[in-house]
Amino acid sequence: MRLTMVGTGYVGLVTGTCLANKGNDVTCLDIDAGKIAQLQAGRVPIYEPGLEEMIEHNVRAGRLHFTTDKDAAYRPAEAVFICVGTPSDDRGRADLTAVIAVARDIAAAMQAAPGATGGDADNDPEKIVIVKSTVPVGTNARVKAELAAHTSKPFHMASNPEFLKEGAAINDFNKPDRVVIGVETDHAADRLRDLYTPFVRQGNPIYTMDIPSAEMVKYASNCMLATKISFINEIASLCESFGADIDQVRLGMCADARIGNKFLYPGLGYGGSCFPKDVLACISMGQESDTPARVLEAVDEVNNAQRQRFIAKIDKHFGGALAGKRVAVWGLAFKPGTDDMRQAPSVTIIRHLLDAGATVAAYDPVAEHTTREVFGDAIAYVDDPIEATDAADALVICTDWDEFKNPDFRAVKKGMKSPVIFDGRNLHRLDAMRRAGFTYYSVGRAVVTP
Ligand SMILES: NC(=O)c1ccc[n+]([C@@H]2O[C@H](COP(=O)([O-])OP(=O)(O)OC[C@H]3O[C@@H](n4cnc5c(N)ncnc54)[C@H](O)[C@@H]3O)[C@@H](O)[C@H]2O)c1
Numbered sequence: 217m218r219l220t221m222v223g224t225g226y227v228g229l230v231t232g233t234c235l236a237n238k239g240n241d242v243t244c245l246d247i248d249a250g251k252i253a254q255l256q257a258g259r260v261p262i263y264e265p266g267l268e269e270m271i272e273h274n275v276r277a278g279r280l281h282f283t284t285d286k287d288a289a290y291r292p293a294e295a296v297f298i299c300v301g302t303p304s305d306d307r308g309r310a311d312l313t314a315v316i317a318v319a320r321d322i323a324a325a326m327q328a329a330p331g332a333t334g335g336d337a338d339n340d341p342e343k344i345v346i347v348k349s350t351v352p353v354g355t356n357a358r359v360k361a362e363l364a365a366h367t368s369k370p371f372h373m374a375s376n377p378e379f380l381k382e383g384a385a386i387n388d389f390n391k392p393d394r395v396v397i398g399v400e401t402d403h404a405a406d407r408l409r410d411l412y413t414p415f416v417r418q419g420n421p422i423y424t425m426d427i428p429s430a431e432m433v434k435y436a437s438n439c440m441l442a443t444k445i446s447f448i449n450e451i452a453s454l455c456e457s458f459g460a461d462i463d464q465v466r467l468g469m470c471a472d473a474r475i476g477n478k479f480l481y482p483g484l485g486y487g488g489s490c491f492p493k494d495v496l497a498c499i500s501m502g503q504e505s506d507t508p509a510r511v512l513e514a515v516d517e518v519n520n521a522q523r524q525r526f527i528a529k530i531d532k533h534f535g536g537a538l539a540g541k542r543v544a545v546w547g548l549a550f551k552p553g554t555d556d557m558r559q560a561p562s563v564t565i566i567r568h569l570l571d572a573g574a575t576v577a578a579y580d581p582v583a584e585h586t587t588r589e590v591f592g593d594a595i596a597y598v599d600d601p602i603e604a605t606d607a608a609d610a611l612v613i614c615t616d617w618d619e620f621k622n623p624d625f626r627a628v629k630k631g632m633k634s635p636v637i638f639d640g641r642n643l644h645r646l647d648a649m650r651r652a653g654f655t656y657y658s659v660g661r662a663v664v665t666p
Pocket of ligand 1: 222223225245247248300301302350379380490
């Protein structure tokens with residue numbers, strides 16, 4: 217199929233590349249000329265394992281193209297996937313400005329095509345317009361109205377929420393747990409089913425449903441995952457207050473098959489470009505419809521409190537006197553496997569350290585360039601985790617990259633001014649840290665002193 221991805225970010229780029237890899241002809245369109253120039257030059261603007269090689273392969277095969285030319289991207293496309301950002305606005309609602317702008321662009325390109333109905337199979341085929349961005353229920357209807365207001369040509373609407381995880385995006389797209397397709401016409405259902413069938417050869421389901429339900433599936437899924445994180449963090453806080461150990465509680469609790477052991481790790485709270493904004497958007501949907509999303513309000517509150525609770529441990533340890541202290545930070549990205557810094561807990565923590573007068577030496581295997589966009593030269597970036605701890609008064613672990621799970625703690629301790637670790641990811645065993653001679657703070661567990 218001839219496809220166009222609008223928005224060449226994490227979702228558009230991964231989706232476009234994986235669809236090209238199955239033999240489709242894919243054009244990725246973006247208004248960010250710098251991003252498109254990089255891609256045209258063979259450089260991938262984001263870090264995503266396996267993506268660069270797959271892009272290179274499909275570009276070479278002539279199936280994957282990058283452009284800023286809207287007309288050239290929209291006119292020949294049989295299906296257009298809207299993959300632009302839907303960030304929170306100042307009231308927490310999903311900002312649909314980009315989605316609606318794209319709808320107008322698509323309509324303009326359709327309208328400019330010769331003929332009364334479109335349908336020239338080679339140059340201007342009848343299109344399926346697919347909203348892949350995460351959007352509140354009712355957005356597809358708004359996009360449809362916007363298209364209909366600006367073109368008389370026929371088209372089909374579809375909702376196809378994306379469930380990929382940054383850091384594992386290629387695998388998630390190639391082997392989805394499920395594909396969700398919201399449709400109004402058989403044509404859209406059939407074509408999207410054709411498109412996704414190669415990805416579900418192991419028998420995972422393609423669910424076809426009405427569009428509002430498809431839109432809601434995405435929010436419900438992300439909100440459920442965010443709820444699990446806030447839930448386990450709340451239990452971790454109770455463990456700290458009452459002398460229980462969250463690691464043991466977790467094991468005992470997760471052995472119950474009804475609960476399961478996935479996505480129930482205590483830490484610094486959820487971050488990234490999706491959970492925080494999707495929880496807020498769902499809360500807004502509740503407010504707008506007089507159906508308050510009370511659980512989600514609490515989920516958001518617990519998440520914000522989780523970072524502050526961790527910061528309070530650092531403050532308390534130093535008696536509030538962080539000025540002049542040197543703090544090493546391991547891990548900047550909001551989670552391992554990505555360079556995405558959007559809503560990363562490390563940002564809240566580093567900002568606090570800097571405001572309190574501390575200096576920060578940070579190490580992340582891939583997120584230095586994106587962290588520079590946030591902090592510029594206000595912190596020092598080092599190429600090696602041990603180097604970061606040199607002469608440090610404390611080490612703060614923000615991201616659970618594998619390489620932090622078994623570091624040379626003898627070298628760490630030797631270089632540090634005082635051997636204190638604040639581990640926001642519970643990467644280490646308490647007895648091991650005691651033996652290694654550290655004062656060790658973690659989440660939902662006792663404080664260890666040597
Ligand atoms: N990042 C994820 O892990 C993930 C997973 C599932 C769903 N989503 C959802 O997918 C959507 C996109 O997320 P993302 O992380 O890929 O966003 P992103 O910010 O990485 O990329 C969005 C891209 O859209 C481009 N854009 C904006 N307006 C445009 C326009 N008018 N025409 C063409 N391009 C335009 C931007 O320049 C940018 O490159 C969001 O709704 C998000 O919630 C994201």
